[in-house]
Amino acid sequence: MLNLPGCGLITIDGQQVIVDANSQVLEWLNSVRAEIIGRPFDRFLTLRMPLADAGDVRPTDATLHGISGVVRPVVVGLLDEDESGTQRIAVYDVSTRSAFNLGFRGAEAKTERGRQRLQILLNSAVGFGNVRAEVDAAELLVDVAQRAFAATFVSVHLQQPDGVVQVAGTNPLAAHWPAGVRPAGAVTLVGGKVLVVREPQDAEAYAPGVGMSEVYRAAGIHAAIASPLRSHGESVGAMICYFDHPREFDEEAVPLAEALTNQAAQAVARIRLEETLRRAAMHDEVTGLPNRRLVEEDVTRTLLTHYTALSVIFIDLDGFKPVNDMLGHAAGDALLRDVAHRIRGVIRDTDVLGRFGGDEFIAVAAVESPGDAAVLADRIRVAIAAPYDDLPLGLPITASVGVVTVGNDGAPVMDQLIRAADHAMYEAKMAGGDRVTVGSTGAD
Structure with a gap:
């Protein structure tokens, strides 16, 4: 029988029964000749397509099956056929190619x-x-x-x-x-x-x-x-x-x-x-304090979660205009920064302080009672009225202060509280200034 290195050869008769197989086929099947000869061809080889006629070089994919369970992908082709119908079939191992295909499919998946x-x-x-x-x-x-x-x-x-x-x-x-x-x-x-x-x-x-x-x-x-x-x-x-x-x-x-x-x-x-x-844009350039809008945001974020009562203190300086007129705007700006520093020194770190505009300030504090709010407002007034080293004695600075307080019985409307505190401050100003007026929100 013809032996080609790496090529398996199987001979079958006209009844598709194996009559011979070379050593390569026996090795792939992990079998001895007696286990192969006389057995049907399709017991050991499954074709995906029928074999082409002799002389046709087109192979077909197939699977080689051993008795021990060995499975090996192969390619087969018809070498020749005699008058009795005996055929010689060449078998080529393509398991390496199959491994490549698996790797290729893995690469495709990756x-x-x-x-x-x-x-x-x-x-x-x-x-x-x-x-x-x-x-x-x-x-x-x-x-x-x-x-x-x-x-x-x-x-x-x-x-x-x-x-x-x-x-x-x-x-x-x-x-x-x-x-x-x-x-x-x-x-x-x-x-x-x-x-x-x-x-x-x-x-x-x-x-x-x-x-x-x-x-x-x-x-x-x-x-x-x-x-x-x-x-x-x-x-x-x-x-x-x-x-x-x-x-x-x-x-x-x-x-x-x-x-x-x-x-x-x-x-x-x-x-x-x-x-x-955004927050930097909502701060006053002179004092560095938040403006009114940021005051409301800060109050919502820091004070409206846990408080017994909420106090809004509106502060307007008495005597600020003469400072600007006589000493210039630079002196006025320095005075505003000093006032902001004094107010901050009176209220707590958790309280909110902002500049409302001009010489007006707003402080918002969580307190225990309206009485505590009035005491805090008066402490702010006293701090502002203390002498200023950079101002002549003839230019005293005091404050008119309005204060309103609401209990923790619903979300307060800051705009309404600010207007009420502003109105109370105006009453203090009309009464001569340098005093605290306790106002009402109108809903009390």
């Missing part, structure tokens, strides 16, 4: 994943460019990361004045978090690098000695990936993706997490800068 991730990044870039609030950026990051990583949960934590705070998403570890341990996201934020937990035990390396692996197991979390939100080299927060099943992370996982959190960090940094510039 390319498709890369395309999908790129599309996610492009879409999220547009989204992060449009957000106008930090919480919106955090919620968008949760949504994008959940889709990009097929995560079970995602939480986003931002650095705030009072520490690292979760602002969006779900943290399944929170209910099991050890007492005294820094909040979730803090290690990632401080370290500035992506952290990968492939199994609960890996978490021990990031928070040693506190049983973090048990925290993961108690929460039903098998794996996690955490990435800092970094803008211009500074970490402003952290994102954590959690998985309730074993999860492998390919080589693109860390770059993808970094890309998403960098987009979010840029959005947060932009929002914070815009807020800083």
